[in-house]
Amino acid sequence: MTKRYRVALHAHAAAEVYVExxxxxxxxxxxxxxVAAGKAKVHRITADQWTPVSTSDMSRPLG
Structure with a gap:
């Protein structure tokens, strides 16, 4: 049986920073x-690189 899920995706940007x-x-x-000072390598993420950050089972009864 299939269930209904809510999935929040995060994909606006990513940054790579090396620090000591x-x-x-x-x-x-x-x-x-x-990152705030503009000293980090910032990558724009394409649509095929979206990352799920939250998934909720919407079929689960509440209460």
Whole structure:
């Protein structure tokens, strides 16, 4: 039996950043700063590169 699903897709842009940091939190912060400063390699994503970020089973009864 097929079910109905809601799928949220994310595909507006992607960025690739290499940073040197002491930990993951600092690396994330430095990467965000690099993107904001225009120092990151930003890729436009084509329609065949969409990524599902959330899928909901709409056939599941509520409650």
């Amino acid at each position: 940091a002491e930990n993951v939190t600092e690396a994330n912060r430095l990467a965000l700063e690099a």
